[in-house]
Amino acid sequence: MAKKILVICQYYYPEQFKVTDICEELAKIGNDVTVLTGLPNYNLDDIPLKYKNNKNRFEIINGVKIWRVFEIARKKGTLRLILNYLSFLFASILKILKMDKDFDLIFIYQLSPITMALPGILYKVLYKKPIFLYCLDIWPESVGNIIKNKESIIYKMIKKFSSSIYLKADKIGITSKPFKEYFIKEHNIPEKKMIYIPQNSSDSYLEKDFTKEESQDIDLVFMGNIGIAQDINTILKAVEEIKSVENFRVHFVGVGSYLEKAKNFVKEKQLEDKIVFHGQYPVEKMEDFYKIADACLITLRDDGYLGETMPLKLQGYMAAGKMVIGAINGAAAEVINESKCGLCVSAGNWKGLAKIIKELIDNKENCKEYGENGKKYYLKNFTKKIHLETIQQTIINLD
Template identity: 25%
Template sequence: MKKRILIISQNFPPEIGSAANRMKGICQCLDEVADVTVWTTEPHYPYKQLYQQTDFLECAPEGITIKRIKTKSIRFEKNILRRFLLYVEVLFRFIKLILTESETYDVVFVTSPPLSVPFIGLLAKRKFKAEFVVDIRDLWPETLSAIKGIFPKILRALGYLIEKRIYHQADKLIVNSEGFISYIQGIVGDSKKIHFLPNGLTDSELVQVPVSRVSDKITIVYTGNMGIAQDIESLFHLAKNFQSAKNVQFLLIGYGKYYAEIQQEIKNLGLKNVIIKPPESRQKVWKRLRSADIAYIGLKEHAIFKTVVPGKLIDYMGASLPIIGVTSGYSKQIIEKAEAGLVFNKNEQQEINKELSKLINNQELRRYYGENGNNFARRHFNWQTNKKLLYKIIFEED
């Protein structure tokens, strides 16, 4: 008899972003061997109005029971208080769902951030007497250390208490970055195993893209969140240095706390070679990645950002794009291990310009890094392969 698995996630398709994409992959894998039910919100990330567009009405997995709660919050990405209020609203609406649920489940699988969702999972674990599995995609509340202000400090202190309880109460812990393991081990000790399950791509996304087209312009692309972690300033330095190169353009597609400020800064700096576009569906972004030439990734210099592996990095590698990066820590290790591109510190601007110029002018070099990245993604970021890891985590005893 198949196990019954309840998955609780604040983010789920048709939402965009690596959180929703990860949950889609996990659900599709588990649905092959179990009865899966998903509790989630109506699409709202990065903002609700986005999902009034037909481009974003695709891709909730078929064959899975999905229960969605409505939220009143409309725009929250710029304001941490509004985001907190959204988390509280989701918390109470999910609690109501738990209290009225008549079904039973063998496994409760929750994903964080936010920490309110694993807290709901604790209640579900007790009601359904189920195994409690916590998937950790970010070290929230530790990430709040990168935000100044009294309110973030208060949230951080409260978050540490909730985080500690959740991790200790979890029957199994999963991370999407090996960079998180030592931090979590410091909380739970050596007695609890921490499982690594990276984000993944589908077979169709992992089809290698040959670098053979002839184009009038070389496109350097950046996709995704433009928030506190991302180093867009270094991309601006590159754009300024290549303004006179008529065959080079920078394409930014995304959303986030600083999207409007970045849009205005492009105008203020007079960067005619930079195009910025609002969020697009994953399908459309993937087409843009496949037609681009080089991908940029940048993370600010803060200890917490050294532990993450951004979803965009995996997408870039899957799309066979050579990477130019301003980052450190775990994401740098992956790029260098895969030989998928070039990584620098923020203060190495002259060296970055020099190496980017080589990439722009050398198609074979772009092909070399792009193929390496794609091959690495096939081995390590492939749902068809990694679902075996998922099954082992869920269905076997630690």
């Protein structure tokens, strides 16, 4: 049964978030989808000229109606980030008051900040419509790196505020199974209000051949954000541990807050022949790096419930048929071990990571079998069809 859906997310195309794929697929199967979003500027130096001076505030792209509201570009610095969050919040609340009153439900694609959910809460209060909140960033856990004292007044206020938002959702989609315990324990959310919907990567990888050309060298590739949470230091220290081993390289593809520190570490330890930083590339260019990879790397800090999550890159690696080498806990470690798609040690265990990288180097012929195992597991659990059918069914059942 088709629905008229109001989607709320601060980020949308041309910003690279999966919410765009979800909305376009929901529209393709007959739903009337309208998105309330901000102006593109995530990971950009500024808002593109196309959207400045009040231009293109309404668009229809691939069947999805898109309303864009004013926001101040993020750029750099904490103050700019706060202004970015607040400007979207106030502009989207004003826009909500002028939108159609006959949407069947609100679909909140909740990233950070959690305040992006407030326009949806307001719409529910005004028009008594149900909310499906798909949680990608759990709050206040996501601000734990900034506010380290969980007994502080500020943290407790953010927690109370976050709880009030989650409690107003009629259904909450969680991307990792450990999040269920978090919502029950931290926010008193009944288990029946939650549904496990793991993220989907790119099914297009399934049909492509990323077999690496014959080479004596071993190439390991890390793709995605290079930040504190990604625990890049564990990879760097593991490489330093086995730097005397010949014929292997580690490639970093992406940017992030830890990139400069990582580059300085490589220079200081004279690891330039072992570690290569390629910078940021668009999604369509990732295929070039899969073609050079014998295996792909995944790490995440042991950081409470956030350290238990399953980064989306894991599904990408599996869909591409690449062996996974990890230093990670929680849901990701469970999937790696259950699928037999690679080798994994606990988060932060750089000596253990060095050991399994060395094991890969000594047994390169096993890469193919691990990669095939990962692809089979992906087909059974993570395809776009499974992902979208679960979301669509959740929406249909919401009343």
